[in-house]
Amino acid sequence: MPPSRKPPRRYDPERTRAAVLAQYGHLRSAAGSLSPRHLTLPAGAGGRTVGDLVADLGSSLAGVDALLAGPEPARRGARLLDWPGVAALDPVASDAGPRAVVPPGDLDARLAEAERLFVTRLDEHPGDRLVPTPAGALPLADWVVTRALDLVTRADDLSAAVPGLEVPRDRRAVAAATRLLADTLADRAPGGTTEVRVPPHAVVQCVEGPRHTRGTPPHVVETDPLTWIRVATGRMAWADAVAEGLVTVRGDRADLGGLLPLTG
Numbered sequence: 550m551p552p553s554r555k556p557p558r559r560y561d562p563e564r565t566r567a568a569v570l571a572q573y574g575h576l577r578s579a580a581g582s583l584s585p586r587h588l589t590l591p592a593g594a595g596g597r598t599v600g601d602l603v604a605d606l607g608s609s610l611a612g613v614d615a616l617l618a619g620p621e622p623a624r625r626g627a628r629l630l631d632w633p634g635v636a637a638l639d640p641v642a643s644d645a646g647p648r649a650v651v652p653p654g655d656l657d658a659r660l661a662e663a664e665r666l667f668v669t670r671l672d673e674h675p676g677d678r679l680v681p682t683p684a685g686a687l688p689l690a691d692w693v694v695t696r697a698l699d700l701v702t703r704a705d706d707l708s709a710a711v712p713g714l715e716v717p718r719d720r721r722a723v724a725a726a727t728r729l730l731a732d733t734l735a736d737r738a739p740g741g742t743t744e745v746r747v748p749p750h751a752v753v754q755c756v757e758g759p760r761h762t763r764g765t766p767p768h769v770v771e772t773d774p775l776t777w778i779r780v781a782t783g784r785m786a787w788a789d790a791v792a793e794g795l796v797t798v799r800g801d802r803a804d805l806g807g808l809l810p811l812t813g
Contacts, residue, residue: 555735557628557629557630557732558728558732560690560691560694560725562676562690562693564721565690565693565694565697565721565725566671566693567721568697568719568721568722568724568725569610569667569693569696569697569700569722570664570667570668571719571721571722572697572700572701572704572718572719572722573606573609573610573660573664573667573700575704575716575717575718575719576606576660576700576703576704576707576716577606577657577660577661577664579704579707579714579716580603580606580656580657580660580707581656581657582714583599583603583711583714587599587711587714588600588603590710590711591710592706592707592710593706593710599707599710599711602703602706602707602710603656603707604656606660606663606703607659607660607662607663607664608663609663609696609699609700609703610663610664610666610667610696611662611663611666611667613666613667613670613671613680613689613692614666614670616680616681616682616689616692617670617674617678617680617689619681621678621679621680622679622680622681622686624679624686625679625685625686625687625688626684626685626686626687627682627684627685627686627687628687629687629691629694629695629729630729630732630733630736631684631685632682632683632684632687632691632695632729633698633729633730633733633781633811633812633813634684634733634811634812634813635682635683635684635813636683636684636695636698636699636812636813637812637813671689671693674689675689676688676689676690676693677689677690680692682695694725694729695729697721697722697725697726697729698725698726698729698730698778698782700722701718701719701722701723701726701778702726702778702782702784704716704717704718705718705775705778705779705784706784718775723750723774723775723778724750724774726774726778727747727750727751727774727777727778728750728751730777730778730781730782730811731745731747731750731751731752731753731777732751732753733781733811734753734755734781734805734808734809734811735753735754735755737755737808737811738755738756738757738808739755739757740754740755740756740757740758741754741755741756741758742754742755742756742757742758742759742766742768742802743755743756743758743766743768743769743770743800743802743803743805744766744768744769744770745769745770745771745805746769746770746771746772747771747772747773747774747777748771748773750774751777754766756768756802758802766800767799767800767802768799768800768801768802768803769797769798769799769800769803770796770797770798770803770805771796771797772790772795772796772797773795776790776795776796780796780805780809780810781809781810781811781812782810782811782812783809783810783812787804787805787806787809788806
């Protein structure tokens with residue numbers, strides 16, 4: 550008999566919205582603190598710069614306008630857990646070529662407008678309104694959950710690219726991102742052999758095989774939320790995280806290297 554799947558996790562729409570706006574606010578503040586010299590710093594492969602990263606920040610929220618522009622899809626076409634599999638989570642395409650550096654003043658105005666548009670559209674539409682996404686049609690409230698993961702990873706990328714910069718991570722946004730990725734893993738590798746612990750936000754069981762019913766499970770993975778988000782999105786290699794002691798593993802079924810990353 551195949552392992553039973555848990556009912557989907559429920560996210561409180563108001564809490565998720567508040568988390569997304571708080572994380573976006575941290576990114577806006579960080580972007581506003583950057584000098585023109587910072588904007589020219591390299592940011593990953595493909596000739597990207599910090600200027601490319603910050604110029605694209607507003608798209609995380611402003612995309613709601615395009616999603617709501619057309620007619621509502623006739624039926625739901627995906628689950629929230631399908632979204633990480635098609636999410637690039639690499640907002641600046643590596644082959645996009647050089648971009649003009651956006652002046653800080655213009656950038657802040659654009660970021661503020663993206664936030665205003667996001668808030669306005671969410672006020673205008675109910676959370677169960679279906680919107681088209683790369684994964685398929687999802688309720689608007691589920692799409693807002695994906696923004697938490699998107700913005701937390703953007704904060705991580707920007708912090709990594711600018712020496713000395715540490716963009717704050719909103720605890721609620723990190724919690725939503727952690728749970729979305731943990732539930733995605735459990736959905737892709739259903740089972741009860743391995744327990745993945747990401748305190749204080751998530752505990753899931755996964756991997757087909759003998760299921761433990763009481764006491765300490767024989768196969769355990771444990772890590773902190775930011776490390777989990779990094780290995781689950783491919784920002785850090787699983788083997789490196791284990792070697793550096795950022796992930797602890799116990800048991801021969803606790804190697805998740807073949808299942809990660811979870812994002813497209």
